[in-house]
Amino acid sequence: MAKVAFLGMGVMGYPMAGHLLKHGHEVTVYNRTMTKAQAWVSEYGGRCCATPKAAAEGQDIVFACVGNDDDLRQVVAGEDGAIHGMAAGAVFVDHTTASADVARELAALLAAKGIAFLDAPVSGGQAGAEKGVLTVMVGGDANVFAAVKPVMTAYARSAELLGDTGSGQLAKMVNQICIAGVVQGLAEALSFAKNAGLDGEKVVEVISKGAAQSWQMENRYKTMLKGEYDFGFAVDWMRKDLGIALNEARRNGSTLPLTALVDQFYAEVQAMGGSRWDTSSLMARLQKCQDK
Structure with a gap:
């Protein structure tokens, strides 16, 4: 059993922290909106604190899953950040999807106080967090990992070390690049099937047994055919992730034409009022284009 804190009670952090407690760990939570942290304590037990610093005091491991680079900097190194409460020998594990730069920056800052750091973004979405079957991509020291x-096994079915600090975030960029292309392809395929007069569900039942199969196909095709997008990973979050990947690509010399195109398609979905729609809402953009 470990003494842990979890910073960030969003759609991912809330259930992840719950799995940690269910697996016997002593859990303290923090959230910028205190009512969410209090709701978590009411549901699971444990305790909550009003600041990251207070939540981090005396903990073996501090986990975080927040919004972006700036949010992460604030919970780690802000006036009441976790770094001010953590002791030498503790570990900070960041599950936020952020830049590799901020991972390296915070790793150096924490190392100066004798605190280890792992960048460990996750894949699997809200459903994966709730079921405790996330995939974790990790960068950092092998012994710390x-x-x-x-x-981590409390909420992850797979966790792998991929290299030095920043490698986890770089791997998550690879993950999001893959997803962007797959979702656009699926949206186009389902739209084509509909326009061709085919039964979309029957078509997918057949092709999902062959080479076209994907997680997105298995989990999203029914709701895409129904035009339902009010769940899952939001377009705003995907654009943030793709922006990180495109910035890194400019730096390392990668050419990502499809990723850049799909990012612009998501911008169009935002303009349609779909900022909080699931990423499968690329189908809605296609429908709008065809209705013109």
Whole structure:
């Protein structure tokens, strides 16, 4: 059993922290909106604190899953940040999807106080967090990862070390690049099937048994055919992630024409009022284009 804190009670952090407690760890939570942290304590037990610093005091591991680079900097190094409450020998594990730069920046800052750092973004979405079956992509020291991995198993079915600090975030960029292309392809395929007069569900039932199969196809095709997008990973979040990937690509010399195009398609979905729609709402953009 470990003493842990979890910073960020969003759609991912809330259930992840719950799995940690259910697996016997002593859990303290923090959220910028205190009512969410209090709701978590009412549901699961444990305790909550009003600041990241207070939540981090005396903990073996501090986990975080917040919005972006700036949010992460604030919970780690702000006036009441976790760094001010953590002791030498503790570990900070960041599950936020952020830049590799901020991972390296915070790792250096924490290392100066004898605190280890792992960048560990996750894949699997809200459903994966709720079921405790996330995939974790990790960057950092191998010995630190080996010590923390058994704790991560509370909410992850797979956690792998991919290299030095920043490698986890770079791998998450690869993940999001893949998803962007797959979702656009699926949206086009389902739209084509509909326009061709085919039964979309029957078509997918057949092709999902072959080479076209994907997680997106298996989990999203029915709701896409129904035009339902009010769940899952939001367009705003995907654009943030793709922006990080495109910035990194400019730096390392990668050419990402499809990713850049899909990012612009998501911008059009935002303009349609779909900022909080699921990423599968690329189908709605296609429908609008065809209705013109």
